C-alpha cells in the first residue's frame with residue numbers, strides 16, 4: 371500500500387490512480403488520515419494533470435460513498451432533481467424546487483455554497499433568519515416522505531468528502547476542472563436516490579465553462595458517470611454572460627424568487643426556470659411531451675401553488691419569513707444614477723459577482739463571514755431606455771463603506787450605451803436528452 375505522499379508524487383508526475391487508490395484517498399480525507407494540505411495538493415494536481423474518465427468515475431463513487439445515502443421510503447412520486455454548474459444571480463433552484471413539487475415530483479435538493487465567483491443556493495437560503503440547511507438524514511427522509519421536498523447541504527453524514535473538497539476548491543483556485551466538477555455534482559446527486567437528473571450546463575464568460583465545447587466536454591464526463599450508475603440525465607445548455615434575473619446577493623435573490631413565485635419572473639429567469647422544470651416533469655413521466663410539460667409548469671406557476679410550497683418549506687426548516695423581511699428592510703441602499711441618456715447595456719456578470727463578493731456577499735477564505743444583505747438590485751433590464759438622473763441600480767451591504775465602494779464600482783459595470791444592445795432571443799442554447 372503506497373503512502374499518501376507517494377500517491378501525490380505519482381499524481382504530480384501525471385500517473386493515474388487506481389480505483390482502490392482513489393477510494394482509499396477519499397476515505398482518508400473523511401477520517402482525517404489525509405491532511406488538508408494533502409487534499410489541496412491533490413486538487414491542484416487534478417487541475418494541472420487532469421483526471422481520466424476512470425479516475426473521475428472512481429472519485430465520484432468514492433465521494434458518494436463517503437457518507438450515507440437517502441433511502442427511497444414509501445414516497446410514490448418520481449424523485450427528480452436539477453443541479454447547475456454554477457452561475458451569477460442563479461436563483462433558479464429556489465423557484466424550480468417548489469414548482470417541481472407542485473407539478474407532482476419529489477425533490478431532494480442537496481446544494482452547495484458559493485464557489486469561485488458564483489453564488490450558492492445554501493448561502494442564499496441561510497439569509498432567511500433561522501433557516502437550517504444542515505439537516506439530519508432522518509429529517510431529510512421524513513421531509514421527503516411527507517412533503518416531497520427538502521433543500522439542504524452536504525453534512526458530516528451526507529457526502530462529507532464533497533463538503534471538505536468543495537470548501538478547499540473554493541479557496542485554492544481549483545474549481546474549473548471537468549473531473550472535479552463532475553465528481554462534486556454527481557456525488558451529491560447519487561446519494562439522493564434519484565429517478566432522474568436535469569443538469570443546467572452554464573456556458574459563457576461568467577460560467578466555469580466559457581465555451582460550448584468545454585461545457586460539452588463536461589456533459590460527456592457527467593454522462594459517462596451517470597451511465598455507470600444508471601441515472602437518467604438531461605442536459606440543458608444555457609447562456610451565462612449576464613446575471614440571471616434582476617438581483618445578485620443572497621437575501622436579494624431569495625426575495626426575487628419569492629416574489630416571482632407569487633407573480634411572474636424577469637423574462638430570462640422565467641424562461642430558464644420553465645424549461646428546467648419542464649425537463650424534470652418529462653423525466654419523471656408526469657407529462658408525455660415537452661410541450662405538455664411546459665404547459666403544465668406554466669399553469670402550476672399561475673396557480674401560485676408553488677408559492678405556498680416555498681413558504682411551507684421555509685417554515686419547516688426553521689426559517690422565519692416575516693422576521694427576515696423586517697430585518698432586511700431596515701437597510702438603506704446606495705443609488706446608482708444614470709449620468710447620460712441612453713440604453714442599459716448587457717451587465718458583465720463576472721465583474722458584478724466579484725464586486726458583490728468584495729462587498730461581503732461571498733468568501734475569500736473558508737472562514738469568511740458572509741454578509742447576506744450584500745448585493746445589487748438592477749432596476750432596468752438590458753436594452754431599456756433610461757434618462758440622465760434615473761436610478762438604474764441599488765447597492766446593498768450591512769457595512770456602509772463596503773456598500774459605497776460597491777456603488778462606485780457599479781458605475782462602470784452597469785453601462786449606458788447610445789443604442790440598444792442586440793440580445794440573444796433565448797438563454798437556452800441546446801438540450802441533450
Ligand code: URA
Nearest residue numbers: 455456482551554555
Ligand atoms: N456545483 C457543485 O456542486 N460543484 C461544482 O463543482 C460546481 C457546481
